[in-house]
Structures are given as structure tokens and as C-alpha cells.
Amino acid sequence: MLAALLCGCEGADVATRPPAPPNSGRYGFANGCYVMDAAAPGSASSRWLAASASDDAYGFTATSEGAGARLMMRASDLGTYLLRDAAGGYVVGAAHQLGRATQLESDLERLDDTFRSPAEWSLDVAPGDATRFQLRNYQTGEYLTAGGTSPSASDAATVAFYPATGCAPFPEMTVDAEGSVAPRAWPDGDLYGIVDAHSHLFSNFGFGGAGMYHGSPFHRLGVEKALPSCEQFHGADGRRDLISWAFVGGLRDLDPNALLTALVSGRTPEFNHHTEGYPEFTDWPNAWGSPTHQVQYYRWLERAYRAGLRLVVQHATTNSVLCELIAGVRAQPTRYACDDMVAVEREIVEARNLERYIDAQSGGPGRGWLHIVTTPAEARSTIAAGRLAVILGIETSNLFECLLTPRRGTPACDAARVRAQLDHFHDLGVRAIFPVHKFDNAFSAGDGDRRVGQLGSFVNSGHYSNFVLDCPSTPAVFDRGNVLFGGVNRPRAVYDSPPPADMSRFAASPLSTLLPFVDALRAPRLEGDYCQAAGLTQLGETLLRELMLRGMIVEVDHLPRRSIGRAYEILTAADYPPAATHGNVMNGRVYDLHGVSITGLGRCSDPSRPGAMGDQLRERIALIRAHGGYPAEGFGFDLNGFASAPGPRFGANSVCNDTPQQHLIRYPFTSFAGDVTFTQPHLGNRTVDFDTEGMLHIGLLPELIEDARRDGVSDADMEPLFRSAEAYVRMWERAESRGAALRQSAP
Numbered sequence: 246m247l248a249a250l251l252c253g254c255e256g257a258d259v260a261t262r263p264p265a266p267p268n269s270g271r272y273g274f275a276n277g278c279y280v281m282d283a284a285a286p287g288s289a290s291s292r293w294l295a296a297s298a299s300d301d302a303y304g305f306t307a308t309s310e311g312a313g314a315r316l317m318m319r320a321s322d323l324g325t326y327l328l329r330d331a332a333g334g335y336v337v338g339a340a341h342q343l344g345r346a347t348q349l350e351s352d353l354e355r356l357d358d359t360f361r362s363p364a365e366w367s368l369d370v371a372p373g374d375a376t377r378f379q380l381r382n383y384q385t386g387e388y389l390t391a392g393g394t395s396p397s398a399s400d401a402a403t404v405a406f407y408p409a410t411g412c413a414p415f416p417e418m419t420v421d422a423e424g425s426v427a428p429r430a431w432p433d434g435d436l437y438g439i440v441d442a443h444s445h446l447f448s449n450f451g452f453g454g455a456g457m458y459h460g461s462p463f464h465r466l467g468v469e470k471a472l473p474s475c476e477q478f479h480g481a482d483g484r485r486d487l488i489s490w491a492f493v494g495g496l497r498d499l500d501p502n503a504l505l506t507a508l509v510s511g512r513t514p515e516f517n518h519h520t521e522g523y524p525e526f527t528d529w530p531n532a533w534g535s536p537t538h539q540v541q542y543y544r545w546l547e548r549a550y551r552a553g554l555r556l557v558v559q560h561a562t563t564n565s566v567l568c569e570l571i572a573g574v575r576a577q578p579t580r581y582a583c584d585d586m587v588a589v590e591r592e593i594v595e596a597r598n599l600e601r602y603i604d605a606q607s608g609g610p611g612r613g614w615l616h617i618v619t620t621p622a623e624a625r626s627t628i629a630a631g632r633l634a635v636i637l638g639i640e641t642s643n644l645f646e647c648l649l650t651p652r653r654g655t656p657a658c659d660a661a662r663v664r665a666q667l668d669h670f671h672d673l674g675v676r677a678i679f680p681v682h683k684f685d686n687a688f689s690a691g692d693g694d695r696r697v698g699q700l701g702s703f704v705n706s707g708h709y710s711n712f713v714l715d716c717p718s719t720p721a722v723f724d725r726g727n728v729l730f731g732g733v734n735r736p737r738a739v740y741d742s743p744p745p746a747d748m749s750r751f752a753a754s755p756l757s758t759l760l761p762f763v764d765a766l767r768a769p770r771l772e773g774d775y776c777q778a779a780g781l782t783q784l785g786e787t788l789l790r791e792l793m794l795r796g797m798i799v800e801v802d803h804l805p806r807r808s809i810g811r812a813y814e815i816l817t818a819a820d821y822p823p824a825a826t827h828g829n830v831m832n833g834r835v836y837d838l839h840g841v842s843i844t845g846l847g848r849c850s851d852p853s854r855p856g857a858m859g860d861q862l863r864e865r866i867a868l869i870r871a872h873g874g875y876p877a878e879g880f881g882f883d884l885n886g887f888a889s890a891p892g893p894r895f896g897a898n899s900v901c902n903d904t905p906q907q908h909l910i911r912y913p914f915t916s917f918a919g920d921v922t923f924t925q926p927h928l929g930n931r932t933v934d935f936d937t938e939g940m941l942h943i944g945l946l947p948e949l950i951e952d953a954r955r956d957g958v959s960d961a962d963m964e965p966l967f968r969s970a971e972a973y974v975r976m977w978e979r980a981e982s983r984g985a986a987l988r989q990s991a992p
């Protein structure tokens with residue numbers, strides 16, 4: 246009674262406020278279960294947060310801890326939390342009130358890049374009470390008070406969080422692994438771990454940032470917003486997802502009439518895919534069968550990390566022509582511009598956001614298992630500490646907006662701009678760069694891709710494709726073979742001559758821009774081993790030299806034949822290592838220069854020969870040894886890159902044709918290091934059968950490795966895979982030291 250009188254509170258049941266429980270600071274509440282109390286500034290008595298009788302509001306009304314709402318504190322960022330109750334309701338702040346919402350909206354659903362959720366609260370130590378906290382709403386910026394919210398900091402309540410039980414778990418993907426990763430090195434001191442030297446985590450932030458590439462590796466509001474149904478973007482039955490339709494079938498054996506019909510209607514001819522995301526996941530993710538849905542959600546990446554993945558090269562990527570086409574025929578919306586460098590900048594920001602998000606789930610800055618590194622020394626210390634190091638790179642056609650045909654409003658590309666752009670992106674942490682990707686640009690002829698690349702390059706520059714039969718013998722990943730659109734090939738004498746076609750209205754009106762060329766598109770293919778007539782430009786050579794002077798990682802595998810030949814001359818003269826992350830080893834020359842490439846594990850067992858799944862890896866290591874390189878090599882899965890991935894060995898989708906397969910995966914199994922035990926993987930409500938479904942996402946890397954081990958590939962034969970992070974870091978160290986030497990000797 247006395248306490249109630251002193252505080253002026255109603256009722257006789259308010260006791261003096263209990264002491265605040267010990268805590269580890271503003272980052273220490275992630276994924277914990279708490280009851281929360283609040284007191285007005287300067288007050289020594291408090292009440293507990295509870296839902297209203299109608300369940301649509303929250304207030305500090307409960308007079309006992311036992312009556313307080315059980316709140317799961319889910320980190321949405323460092324020091325920022327969602328407060329989710331046992332019935333799935335969130336505490337939201339709006340109009341000076343505390344509401345309760347069971348459905349949240351996201352920036353993506355609203356197509357509003359500025360949207361901030363009212364369910365997020367940033368937590369800070371209370372100014373007048375070092376043992377307690379105050380909360381501020383992420384949307385309104387208002388402070389939580391004993392009676393609602395207020396714009397005035399002086400009204401902020403002091404709050405405390407008391408450990409509790411009875412919370413509901415926050416919706417999340419399971420990792421399906423037990424045991425933690427400990428720091429580990431090889432006995433000779435070399436780094437332990439696998440590299441994925443070519444990866445795209447953030448393709449959903451390319452292509453205009455809506456849902457053309459659907460699904461995010463994380464979302465502040467959790468998996469329900471990271472991996473929701475794609476129907477809002479891909480349409481009912483996925484029929485607005487023209488990109489996947491074209492990649493999976495339409496463009497392989499192109500039927501121009503079907504393509505045109507699809508573009509005019511903005512829909513595929515028939516059912517395309519089931520759209521359900523979390524927690525049903527009917528048709529996606531599927532890294533080998535569905536190219537437009539996220540396959541590297543951070544929990545899947547974490548499962549791969551637990552299997553030994555320790556280094557990932559994350560290339561920011563997008564494609565402005567695909568984006569403009571899909572948006573221009575109104576098949577799907579965008580959230581921001583289709584321009585390549587808009588996407589690149591955004592993906593770099595989101596990489597930092599992901600690092601913070603994982604840190605936030607793990608208890609604070611630097612506590613997470615993923616760390617973006619900017620020097621080989623930092624990569625070494627990160628990997629040696631048992632964490633996953635991420636290197637930032639760029640792989641996009643209109644690098645630095647240096648188009649072959651400059652667009653109105655884009656600055657002219659010259660050596661000064663290239664240097665300034667390199668400095669800018671180096672400052673942002675980018676260390677690996679592809680000079681060219683798919684389309685012709687100001688640095689080089691395009692990579693020679695004969696499908697989307699050939700048409701897209703035409704649209705991007707207004708230049709017909711430039712393929713000829715007079716070709717150097719240089720190996721190339723894309724620049725070889727038949728030309729698919731024979732009518733669009735008109736070789737030109739001068740690479741950067743004025744373009745014959747005006748594509749400036751393509752984004753506004755793609756179909757009417759393409760209409761005059763329909764007959765050319767229908768012309769038959771050209772049979773023969775064609776290659777790009779042009780190679781590196783002067784500006785392209787400048788870019789290579791500037792990359793080397795900065796000690797950056799030079800990605801060579803999208804260079805067409807003439808360009809890669811010249812690039813190797815330049816790299817050889819500078820004794821500089823290339824990164825060949827689409828697998829072009831140039832007959833071993835990449836290793837002569839101490840560069841790196843990628844390899845893989847065979848997918849199919851040979852009933853007569855145990856260990857056949859290790860053939861490719863063994864042969865590659867022999868080649869590396871023969872060229873004096875460090876005998877190790879990793880993967881370059883190119884996940885989220887419209888590329889393929891390891892398929893299943895069994896069932897209707899088996900990639901092994903008629904070869905009978907043995908050795909189903911058996912659970913549990915242990916990692917190569919023996920530190921982690923893997924159990925049957927789940928996708929939300931369903932279990933995943935790796936044997937018949939293959940590598941649907943990066944989280945099934947443990948199964949890919951286990952498959953090879955069960956096939957009889959020996960630990961000694963697997964070892965080079967688990968030394969591949971060392972191989973990559975050695976290449977990077979060499980690039981850095983050669984860069985320093987070149988700067989010394991530069992005039």
C-alpha cells in the first residue's frame with residue numbers, strides 16, 4: 246500500500262521495482278525469452294508489458310511478472326530487436342501507442358525502399374540508469390514510455406528484461422547440424438577450409454531489387470520476409486517469371502513466336518512453377534532447376550560453413566537489359582533503377598548488412614561466423630579463427646557504367662574515370678573484378694555468350710554481334726561454337742564505331758524497340774566455331790593495369806578469346822596471378838602464374854571403380870602440381886548466378902542416366918573435420934532428400950562431400966579441397982605483393 250501511495254499508481258498491488266537482472270549489454274538479448282517491465286523516468290516502481298484484453302494493443306498494465314507477456318527478442322540488426330509474443334504477435338509502435346500486430350509488412354511487399362517496420366526497436370542503455378535500457382521505435386523514432394511512445398527523449402521509460410520461459414520460437418530455418426566449428430589448421434600451419442571462389446549471395450538486390458530474383462539471404466524481419474511466396478512478383482503459377490522460363494527452356498531451343506507471345510502478354514504460355522516459400526517450399530529453392538529463386542539463405546550458408554566452407558568470393562551482379570525487359574513489358578515491378586551500378590552499390594551495402602545481421606544473432610559486433618575481409622592477412626586471421634571469410638567482388642556487364650555506347654547522362658569513360666571508380670569501390674571493400682561479363686563494354690568485347698548474351702549485347706549497345714570464324718586457338722568459357730541468332734550477327738571493322746541501331750527507348754518500350762528486328766531474330770543459327778572479332782580495348786588494358794597496381798584480384802574468365810589471350814600476355818609480363826573462377830585453366834598457364842581456378846566432385850559413381858567421383862579433383866591436382874602451383878583447389882558454384890548446380894544421382898531427375906548408383910546418404914554423418922554431425926536437412930515443413938533432389942541450395946554442401954566420401958574418395962584425395970582456402974589466399978597474397986612491386990616500379 247505504501248509503495249502504491251508513493252508512486253501514485255492505481256491499485257494496491259504494485260511492489261517496489263525488482264532489481265534489473267544482470268545482462269551483457271544491448272547486444273546480449275538476441276533470441277532470448279524475456280518479460281519486460283517499464284517505469285517512468287525517475288520512478289522506482291514499474292509494471293509489466295501485457296497484451297490488452299482485445300489482443301490488439303500492448304500496455305504496461307500487468308502488476309506481476311507472471312502476468313507479463315513472454316517476449317522472444319529477435320535481433321533485426323545490431324542492438325535492434327523484434328519483440329514477439331508467445332502467440333506470434335509483435336509489439337509495434339504507432340501514433341504514440343503500443344499496438345499488437347500478428348502480420349507485419351515489409352519494404353519488399355510494399356515496394357517501398359524507405360519503409361521501416363514499426364515492429365523494430367533499437368535498444369540503448371538508459372541515460373539515468375546504467376542497469377536498465379530504453380527503447381526507440383525504428384519507424385517513428387519515438388521513445389517507448391510507460392504509457393505508449395513519445396517523441397521526447399525525456400519521456401523515455403527505463404525498461405528491464407527478466408529471463409523467462411514460455412516463449413514461442415521465432416520462425417527460422419533449421420541448420421540440421423550439431424557441434425560447433427573450432428579453430429583448426431593443417432599440421433603444416435596452412436589454412437583449413439574450402440573456398441567457393443565464385444558466388445552470388447545478393448542477386449535479389451539486382452534486377453531492380455523487387456522479385457525478379459526472388460528471396461533474400463536474410464531479412465530484418467526474419468525468414469517469413471526473406472523467403473516468402475514469390476507470387477507477388479512471379480505471378481500465379483510463377484507465370485510472370487519470364488526469366489526462369491527463358492533460361493530453363495525457352496531460349497535453349499528458342500521459339501521466337503513463343504517468346505514474343507510471352508513478352509506481349511507478360512506471362513509464360515502455361516504453368517511455370519509453384520510459388521510457395523517458407524514454410525512449404527514446394528518448387529523452390531532449387532539451385533540446379535530453378536534459376537530465379539534464392540539458394541543462399543544465411544542459415545543454408547551456415548550449414549555449408551559447418552561442413553568446412555571458410556572462404557566465399559561474393560560477386561555483386563545484375564543485368565540491366567533483363568531487368569528493363571521484364572519491367573518494360575510489365576511482367577514484374579522494380580523497386581529501384583535497373584542500372585548495373587545501382588545494383589552493385591546496393592549489393593555491397595547488403596553484404597555489410599548481412600555481416601551485421603549474423604553478428605546481431607550471435608551476440609554483438611565481431612561475434613558472428615561470417616566476416617568480410619579486405620586483405621589476405623585478414624582472410625588468414627579470420628579463417629584461422631574458425632570463421633567464414635567473404636571477399637567482395639563485382640561481376641557485371643556495365644562495369645562502372647562504361648558502356649560501349651554511352652547512354653545519355655552517363656559520364657564518358659576514360660582512364661581518369663576508371664581510376665576514380667576503382668578507388669571508390671576499393672574504398673568500399675571490393676577486391677575482385679571482372680572487366681567484362683556477357684555484353685560488349687568499353688573494356689572488351691563481350692564474353693561471347695550465344696544466348697541471352699548475344700541478344701542482350703545487341704540491346705545494350707545497338708551493335709549487332711561481331712562473331713567471326715577467324716579465331717585464335719585460345720581456350721574460352723563462352724566464346725566458342727555456333728552463333729544462335731544468325732541474323733543478328735554482322736561483323737564490323739571498328740569495335741567502337743557508331744552503333745547502327747537506336748536502343749535508347751528500350752527501357753521505356755522494349756517491344757516496339759525490338760519490332761524492326763523480328764525477322765533478323767528469326768534467321769537461322771550459324772554453324773561453326775565462331776569467336777568475337779574484337780578483344781581488349783585500350784581502356785580495357787588500362788583497367789587491367791590499374792587492377793594490378795592496386796593488388797586486386799583479376800577475374801579473367803568472362804574475357805572472350807582475343808581478350809583473354811592479350812590479358813594473359815599482360816599478366817605474364819607483370820608476373821601477376823589470374824583468377825579463373827569459371828574454370829578456364831588455359832592449358833595450365835593459370836598455375837604457371839600462381840593463379841587459381843575451380844574444380845568439383847564428380848556426381849556419378851562408377852559401379853566398377855570406387856572413388857570415381859574424385860577423378861576430376863585428382864586430375865586437377867596433378868595438373869596444378871605439374872605447373873608448380875599449390876596443390877589445392879575449391880569450388881566455384883556460381884549459385885544465384887543463373888548457372889547450374891550438382892543434381893541428384895537417384896530418382897526421376899538423376900544426372901547419371903543409366904549408370905546404376907550406389908550409396909544413399911545415411912544420417913547422421915560427420916563433417917570431414919569430425920567436429921560437426923549432420924542430420925536430415927529440412928526446408929521449413931518438409932524434409933529434403935539429397936539423393937533424389939540434389940544440391941537444392943548451398944546448405945547441402947555437406948551431402949555433396951559425404952557423397953564423394955561414401956563413393957570411396959579417400960581422405961588424402963579430399964584434402965586438396967580442404968586446403969583450397971589456403972590456395973586462394975596465397976594467390977591473393979601474390980597479387981598484393983606483385984601490386985606493391987608494380988607500384989614501386991611504376992613511373
Ligand SMILES: [Zn+2]
Nearest residue numbers: 475479483486
Ligand atoms: Zn517464383
Ligand SMILES: [Zn+2]
Nearest residue numbers: 640803827886
Ligand atoms: Zn560468371
